[in-house]
Amino acid sequence: MSHPENATVFLKDKARAKWHDETLWIVREKRDATIHQIPEWEKLRELASQIKDHTLSKLDFYLEELEKNASANGIKVHWAENAEEHNQIVASILKEKNCKAIVKSKSILTEECHLNPYLEERGIEVVDTDLGERIIQFLKQPPSHIVMPAIHLKKSDISDIFHEKLHTEKGNVDPVYLTHAARLHLREKFLQAKVAITGVNFAVAETGEFVVCTNEGNADMGVHLADTHIACMGIEKLIPRRKDLGVFLRLLARSATGQSITNYNSHFRSPSPGKELHLILVNNGRTKQLGREKFRNSLKCIRCGACMNTCPIYRRSGGFSYGSTVPGPIGSILSPGIDLKKYSTLPFASTLCGSCSDVCPVKINIHEQLYEWRQEITKAQGSSLKGLSMKLANGIFKSPLAYRLSGKMMRASLKSLPDSIIYNPLNAWGKGRNLPDLPEESFKAWYKKNRS
Amino acid sequence: MSSRESILAAIKGLKLEEKPLPDIPDFEIADDLLAAFTNSLNANKGTVATKEEVEKLIEETTFLKIYSASPAFEQYSNCQIPKHPADFADLDLAIIEGQFASAENAAIWLDESNLDLRALPFITAHLVIVIKKENILGNMHQAYTRIGLTNSGFGIFIAGPSKTADIEQSLVVGAHGAMSLRVVIL
Numbered sequence: 001m002s003h004p005e006n007a008t009v010f011l012k013d014k015a016r017a018k019w020h021d022e023t024l025w026i027v028r029e030k031r032d033a034t035i036h037q038i039p040e041w042e043k044l045r046e047l048a049s050q051i052k053d054h055t056l057s058k059l060d061f062y063l064e065e066l067e068k069n070a071s072a073n074g075i076k077v078h079w080a081e082n083a084e085e086h087n088q089i090v091a092s093i094l095k096e097k098n099c100k101a102i103v104k105s106k107s108i109l110t111e112e113c114h115l116n117p118y119l120e121e122r123g124i125e126v127v128d129t130d131l132g133e134r135i136i137q138f139l140k141q142p143p144s145h146i147v148m149p150a151i152h153l154k155k156s157d158i159s160d161i162f163h164e165k166l167h168t169e170k171g172n173v174d175p176v177y178l179t180h181a182a183r184l185h186l187r188e189k190f191l192q193a194k195v196a197i198t199g200v201n202f203a204v205a206e207t208g209e210f211v212v213c214t215n216e217g218n219a220d221m222g223v224h225l226a227d228t229h230i231a232c233m234g235i236e237k238l239i240p241r242r243k244d245l246g247v248f249l250r251l252l253a254r255s256a257t258g259q260s261i262t263n264y265n266s267h268f269r270s271p272s273p274g275k276e277l278h279l280i281l282v283n284n285g286r287t288k289q290l291g292r293e294k295f296r297n298s299l300k301c302i303r304c305g306a307c308m309n310t311c312p313i314y315r316r317s318g319g320f321s322y323g324s325t326v327p328g329p330i331g332s333i334l335s336p337g338i339d340l341k342k343y344s345t346l347p348f349a350s351t352l353c354g355s356c357s358d359v360c361p362v363k364i365n366i367h368e369q370l371y372e373w374r375q376e377i378t379k380a381q382g383s384s385l386k387g388l389s390m391k392l393a394n395g396i397f398k399s400p401l402a403y404r405l406s407g408k409m410m411r412a413s414l415k416s417l418p419d420s421i422i423y424n425p426l427n428a429w430g431k432g433r434n435l436p437d438l439p440e441e442s443f444k445a446w447y448k449k450n451r452s
Numbered sequence: 453m454s455s456r457e458s459i460l461a462a463i464k465g466l467k468l469e470e471k472p473l474p475d476i477p478d479f480e481i482a483d484d485l486l487a488a489f490t491n492s493l494n495a496n497k498g499t500v501a502t503k504e505e506v507e508k509l510i511e512e513t514t515f516l517k518i519y520s521a522s523p524a525f526e527q528y529s530n531c532q533i534p535k536h537p538a539d540f541a542d543l544d545l546a547i548i549e550g551q552f553a554s555a556e557n558a559a560i561w562l563d564e565s566n567l568d569l570r571a572l573p574f575i576t577a578h579l580v581i582v583i584k585k586e587n588i589l590g591n592m593h594q595a596y597t598r599i600g601l602t603n604s605g606f607g608i609f610i611a612g613p614s615k616t617a618d619i620e621q622s623l624v625v626g627a628h629g630a631m632s633l634r635v636v637i638l
Contacts, residue, residue: 023621038556040479047474054473060463067456073605079456131627132618148618155620175622183628190628191538207601217574217614217629224571225537235459242601243476246592249609250556260492260557261592263612264574264629270605272570283455287462 002345004428007317020152021315027148028309030258031359038250047247049363052300055238056290062205062238063281069208070279073270078280083113086282090115090197090230091122093278097228099195101125103186105212105219106133107199108146108303109232109282112325115197127189129218131182138165144319146326147256147305152318186218196222200233201302202248203279206241209269210279213252213262220266228276231268235281236299248302251361255304289337294372298333300362307356307366313349322346329356333369340380347373407442414438481590485555486637489588492558496612497625498633506547506580506636515544515578521568522549522582524638537571546576546630550610552587553635554595559611560635561595563604570606574614579630581610585637 011017035041055062067077080086086109094102102119104110104126116126116137128137132150136143138161143149150158155173162168168181198219203210210231212219223229239248253259271277290296308314308328319327324335324343332346347370350356356366378387396402415438423430439446453461482488490500501509503524510518510528519540520529525547534540548567550560560581564570573579589595599607614629625631 026621043477043479047476050472050474053471057468057471060460063460063463079454079459081455081458085455129628130618131616135618148621150618151621153620155622158619175619176624178619179616179624179627183626186628187541191541207603215612215614216616216627218627220571220574220608221628224569224574240473242599243593243596246596247476249559250592257617260495261559261609261611263496263610263615265559265609265611267607268605269603269607272605281459283459283462287459287466290463290468291466 001323003317003321003323003349004345006321006323007349010318010321011316016154017316017318019154020318023151024309024315027257028306028359031255031306031309032258034254034258034260038254044247044251045361045363048251048302048361049300051239051244051247052362053297055240056236056296056299059235059238059290062240063235065205066203066208066238067281069205070210071208073208074277075208075270076276076278078278080280080282080284082284083282086113086232086280086284087115087118089280090232091119091124093228093230094119094124094195097195099124099228101127101189101193102195102197103127103129103189103193103222103226104197105199105214105222106130106149107197107232108143108326109199109234110197111143112284113232113282115232127186127193129186129189129216129222130214131179131216131218134182134186135161138162142320142325144327145305145308146303152320187221190221190225193222193226195228195230196226197230197232198223200231200237200279201252202245203233203238204240204242204245205238207269209242209267210237211245211249211265211267213249213265215259215263217264220264223268224272227274228278229268229271230278230280232280232282235283235286236301252302252304255306255359255361285338289334292337295333295337295369297364298330298337298366298369300364301330301334302362304361306359306361310355310359312351312353312355317349322349329366329370330364333364333366333373336373336377340377344377344381347371347377404442404444411438411440411442476593479591479593481594482555485588485590486585488555489553489558489637492556493612493633493635496558497615497623498558498612498635501580501634501636503636503638506634509634510545517543518545518547519543519568519572519576520547521566521572522547522580524549524582524636525580533569537569537575540569540571540575543572543576545578545580546572547580547582548573550581550583550587550635552589552595552598553583554590554592554609555588556591557611558635559592559595559609561599561607561609563602563607565604567606573608573610574629576630578632578634579610579613580634580636582636582638588637
């Protein structure tokens with residue numbers, strides 16, 4: 001399904017769509033309030049952008065550094081060319097450990113690789129431990145936002161599913177009550193798990209360590225109780241030096257939710273004695289994107305979600321409308337690189353207002369890349385209906401006579417055009433919009449009468 | 453060709469021109485670091501407490517199981533680090549020492565030398581971190597300078613209690629880990 005079709009489904013519930021829009025805007029405002037307390041904010045964005053640009057320009061070197069240093073620390077490093085191989089590596093570790101149930105903290109990469117269904121097909125129970133992710137896992141839904149996975153749901157939805165799955169009181173929608181019910185349920189899972197999976201926010205080449213940020217502490221609850229920790233990262237998550245973390249940790253949470261930092265920022269350098277630590281480095285199309293000069297710097301993304309919270313289209317169409325693992329503006333420039341045909345409508349799901357680029361903490365020129373993708377897609381698709389109408393317009397504007405005649409015709413016919421044609425589902429411009437009142441005469445005719 | 457080789461070969465094949473790696477300059481910090489730290493901690497839903505307040509809390513509440521890695525509260529510790537971390541699932545209170553903190557966001561640095569057990573600050577129901585006033589730094593850059601290249605298997609910035617806003621953006625404290633964080637500044 002295309003983005004407009006999916007967005008139509010989202011917009012059917014007008015009240016909920018309005019709430020979604022307003023809620024995300026509040027997050028954007030919180031971000032603004034926090035960053036205004038940091039006079040060097042713009043300088044930090046510039047530094048982060050330069051550090052990422054540098055890293056991407058020497059990615060092979062830093063990956064080898066990371067591997068060397070992480071291995072010396074006792075981390076087992078794996079390489080995966082694609083999603084399938086990533087999943088196979090995870091499954092083989094679980095098999096070796098004879099493990100039938102795992103706990104997993106939030107990882108957009110494992111979503112991208114569809115790890116959960118892969119493991120479930122092999123009889124392994126996967127428990128997502130981030131509260132938002134657990135909620136959508138119960139509902140068998142993907143995340144609709146990369147930082148706030150259940151932002152599309154109301155507390156009554158959550159109360160209903162918790163009543164069914166966790167036997168909470170029917171109709172009790174108190175967030176404190178529901179969160180504490182989830183705490184008890186997940187604690188049991190944490191205490192039993194032998195293997196824990198996490199994502200990676202940043203990996204440091206210099207020290208061979210990686211950093212995971214959460215507010216809930218769910219990543220830490222998982223890995224410190226389990227015997228084996230598997231961390232999965234895209235190869236673009238690298239930074240050269242430990243001190244670079246200072247720049248990125250200042251930017252990440254402020255951009256994401258307007259907090260000054262996440263409450264837990266864990267640096268994993270070597271396994272606890274007697275335990276195992278695995279790090280899987282995943283390509284899955286990233287080297288291809290690195291080779292596309294115009295789109296290369298989309299790989300700087302640190303997955304804060306700020307571009308989603310500010311985007312007038314994302315706020316009004318919901319994360320599911322994009323049909324891709326990463327939705328919103330950044331998803332619309334990453335996804336076409338993975339499958340141009342499948343995601344061909346995403347770069348058009350934008351007003352090109354540039355707000356995404358303005359808030360991006362690593363200064364990705366998102367709106368410019370959206371525009372670039374549109375051109376790639378139009379080239380790949382050949383002539384479109386829009387192309388035809390442009391050709392027609394070209395003919396009309398070339399000939400003064402054709403212009404005069406067509407203007408007259410339109411003024412006459414639009415007046416008598418039945419609503420069923422204007423507000424026909426085929427006419428996208430008739431949705432949510434009204435035609436302006438038509439003037440009786442053209443400007444030219446009016447000028448002749450009044451001024452000449 | 454292994455995936456390792458194919459990924460590295462694909463990158464090398466692009467022959468990208470090296471871009472410069474910037475230095476990180478010093479930035480201005482708050483004049484009153486203690487006040488800035490306290491504000492940041494409150495925003496993260498943690499609180500500053502005096503040693504006496506924590507002692508009173510311990511004496512007046514029914515904390516059955518307490519573990520202190522901090523000499524300042526040694527006398528209240530009534531259990532040992534278990535062989536398996538899950539055996540601390542009923543821990544009521546953990547008291548640990550932080551090395552230093554960043555005032556801009558109340559992030560307190562701890563590593564394995566402070567923790568005794570990696571799971572300790574997460575599995576406990578309530579957490580107290582003790583830091584020295586002179587160890588409150590300005591910002592994260594100063595904190596990383598202080599960390600330098602020290603080598604610990606695990607290190608963490610803790611900035612507040614476990615919290616979530618995943619249900620309709622309502623902030624709830626006590627998602628999985630510690631349900632409260634008190635910071636004692638000595």
